[in-house]
Amino acid sequence: MSKTSRLALIERLVRENVIGSQEDLLRMVEDTGMKCTQATLSRDLRQLGISRGFDGSGGYRYLLPGGREGEAEALPGSATAAITGMTWARGLLLISTPPGFASAVAIRIDRAGRYEIAGTVAGDDTILLIPRDNISNEAIEECLKTIFKSDIK
Amino acid sequence: MSKTSRLALIERLVRENVIGSQEDLLRMVEDTGMKCTQATLSRDLRQLGISRGFDGSGGYRYLLPGGREGEAEALPGSATAAITGMTWARGLLLISTPPGFASAVAIRIDRAGRYEIAGTVAGDDTILLIPRDNISNEAIEECLKTIFKSDIK
């Protein structure tokens, strides 16, 4: 249970999850069996250059250095990594991706041909997903999980 | 002493100085004669998307969204000139631009990282701007004014 492996774990957790506080991160770390305190995480985060920013939905999120979220992660293969955020607004789902990745991800969604999804519009780094009438947000999110489940490895 | 001017001031102070805490920022704001509290700054910073990162020397520093410091990021001519029309429909704002300019303008909007704006989708000559829930049309228009104020000079 070395410091090094803890740092690696933290980096991965932060990259792959929306983590809003060190307490949350602590819980996730403990879930893997490792043990430490929030104070240690504070020091680790500084060492890793991971800082707290905004998640785009009014909440907070720890972000890897070098700015842009999952940008470092390539799309080829895992489209999930190319989805950097999702926000519901006005009954529509906005999906964020690194610049240039939106249409690639949108194509994946369209190809799935799900009834619940009326259609999508892709910009450069944002996809607007229009749910069919009377379909719940939850149903759409389930859809997406299903669609991208395949490449979670 | 409007909120708008305070936000502009904060943005400038953060861009031009190494500010390590909201208390420090508060002092600088007060030095200019404006008056407010730390609580207000906390809210302003969130709205501006300004988050606390590391200054590379063991300390902290507030950083503008989009990371990069100086970030000149010029748009061919003035972005304002590239907006040829705006229409509200179904709670969404449709912004018209000359062919090919949509994404350039949209990027400017996205980079601002404004809370009120959930996201944008750019086509070739039209941008669909989606306001966050419970944000008024007026608030959005104010946002846009602020965002493009800089190049009206």
Place this chain on the structure above:
DNA sequence: ATTAAAAATGTATAAATTTGCACACTAAAT
């Protein structure tokens, strides 16, 4: 002008993060 609704702000307080300090552990040197 009056009322209603929304936005902004300060105060007080809560929540979250950072840090001083003491101690434990390791590795190298004596």
Place this chain on the structure above:
DNA sequence: ATTTAGTGTGCAAATTTATACATTTTTAAT
């Protein structure tokens, strides 16, 4: 084996940031 220097950590206090609530100000509508 003992000492010394360095690193890492927990604990608890200090600091910093966020928020609930009440109040004021602004804006919109009648």
